[in-house]
Amino acid sequence: MDANKVRDKFVELFKAEPMIARAPGRVNIIGEHTDYNDGFVLPAAVDKEMVFAIAENNQGVVRAYSIDLNEEATFEIGDAQPREGWINFIIGVTAELVKKGVEVKGYDLVFSSDVPIGAGMSSSAALECALGTGLNTMFEGNLSQEEIALVGQASEHHYVGVKCGIMDQFASTFGKENHVIRLDCRSREMELVPLKMDGYKLVLCDTKVSHSLASSEYNTRREQCEAGVEVLKKTYPEITNLRDCTPEMVKSVKDQLEEKVYDRCLYVVEENDRLMRACDCMASGDLVGLGKEIYGSHDGLSKMYEVSCPELDFLVEQTRDREDVLGARMMGGGFGGCTINLVKAEAVDQFIADMTAAYKKDLNKDMAAYVVVTGDGARVEAEVLSK
Numbered sequence: 073m074d075a076n077k078v079r080d081k082f083v084e085l086f087k088a089e090p091m092i093a094r095a096p097g098r099v100n101i102i103g104e105h106t107d108y109n110d111g112f113v114l115p116a117a118v119d120k121e122m123v124f125a126i127a128e129n130n131q132g133v134v135r136a137y138s139i140d141l142n143e144e145a146t147f148e149i150g151d152a153q154p155r156e157g158w159i160n161f162i163i164g165v166t167a168e169l170v171k172k173g174v175e176v177k178g179y180d181l182v183f184s185s186d187v188p189i190g191a192g193m194s195s196s197a198a199l200e201c202a203l204g205t206g207l208n209t210m211f212e213g214n215l216s217q218e219e220i221a222l223v224g225q226a227s228e229h230h231y232v233g234v235k236c237g238i239m240d241q242f243a244s245t246f247g248k249e250n251h252v253i254r255l256d257c258r259s260r261e262m263e264l265v266p267l268k269m270d271g272y273k274l275v276l277c278d279t280k281v282s283h284s285l286a287s288s289e290y291n292t293r294r295e296q297c298e299a300g301v302e303v304l305k306k307t308y309p310e311i312t313n314l315r316d317c318t319p320e321m322v323k324s325v326k327d328q329l330e331e332k333v334y335d336r337c338l339y340v341v342e343e344n345d346r347l348m349r350a351c352d353c354m355a356s357g358d359l360v361g362l363g364k365e366i367y368g369s370h371d372g373l374s375k376m377y378e379v380s381c382p383e384l385d386f387l388v389e390q391t392r393d394r395e396d397v398l399g400a401r402m403m404g405g406g407f408g409g410c411t412i413n414l415v416k417a418e419a420v421d422q423f424i425a426d427m428t429a430a431y432k433k434d435l436n437k438d439m440a441a442y443v444v445v446t447g448d449g450a451r452v453e454a455e456v457l458s459k
């Protein structure tokens with residue numbers, strides 16, 4: 073995203089030259105709701121970003137302005153109480169950085185974004201990672217990029233109220249153009265895998281809906297997985313998380329688990345297996361095989377994990393008989409947002425036109441579509457920070 077309009081607005085409002093910090097949204101090829109179960113994920117940073125212009129004011133206050141909403145808000149550095157609206161994200165990141173020992177003495181900021189909001193592309197992680205990276209540099213916090221990503225996650229937990237995993241913040245921080253990140257969410261080891269989609273493109277179909285269930289149901293899923301682990305541990309004391317289980321282990325304790333808890337646990341362990349197979353498919357260029365795993369992921373998310381919604385299911389069903397689509401599934405936390413589709417490159421325009429028309433005709437709703445372009449992770453202007 074062009075940072076000039078953000079910089080110019082900052083100069084107009086605050087009469088000073090700012091530092092520019094930016095961080096991207098993300099997509100995820102496969103591995104959904106596995107991160108908080110210590111499993112694996114396969115996200116990539118995209119070219120859509122959150123851009124911040126920031127400068128110290130040394131007055132113990134934060135004066136913030138959102139270009140996209142044409143709204144301003146302020147708070148005192150010592151006042152870390154959560155609030156309604158976008159300023160809550162800024163308060164959260166600031167407070168979590170202070171907890172980590174970063175001496176934030178007050179700053180002015182202007183920001184803007186081209187990451188679609190509510191599309192499941194992690195605009196909130198983009199905000200957290202851009203701001204965290206900028207403030208850490210400005211106030212000489214010496215936090216590593218990994219610590220900044222964890223600051224973003226902590227602010228989701230404590231300020232937004234979503235007990236999210238680490239996928240979004242790690243993708244936004246460590247993404248690299250033309251690569252996906254194979255992230256082990258237990259050890260936090262990352263492997264950058266070249267994204268080779270020979271003759272195919274990743275296309276997002278945005279339902280443009282965001283159901284209110286998203287955060288409460290997200291936290292419930294996490295609790296159900298944890299409840300399942302407690303039961304599994306009685307038979308398998310060596311495990312600490314679903315990451316350590318096979319589908320057979322989960323099936324062997326079926327009669328001890330509540331029905332929903334069983335479905336949630338089995339989905340997670342199967343999704344980890346699907347991700348492993350998907351990585352093998354990508355390594356050998358087997359996009360047909362990758363597509364099958366992607367459809368398998370959607371079926372599990374919709375029927376066993378129950379985080380899909382009619383709009384997402386509709387968009388996936390529309391693709392099943394198309395020869396130009398190899399795989400489709402809901403992406404991210406669920407209850408709205410986007411589907412991710414593996415589409416033949418030469419058919420992308422037709423695909424988008426058909427999907428848009430079907431969504432309008434059958435559901436009377438407007439769909440948006442984005443052809444995925446990968447990008448780099450969080451950085452301050454002209455300087456890509458490394459781990």
Ligand code: GAF
Nearest residue numbers: 104105236237238239404405
């Ligand atoms: C949301 C969360 F923020 C992630 O941590 C992850 O759990 C994802 O939902 C589901 O895979 O984006």
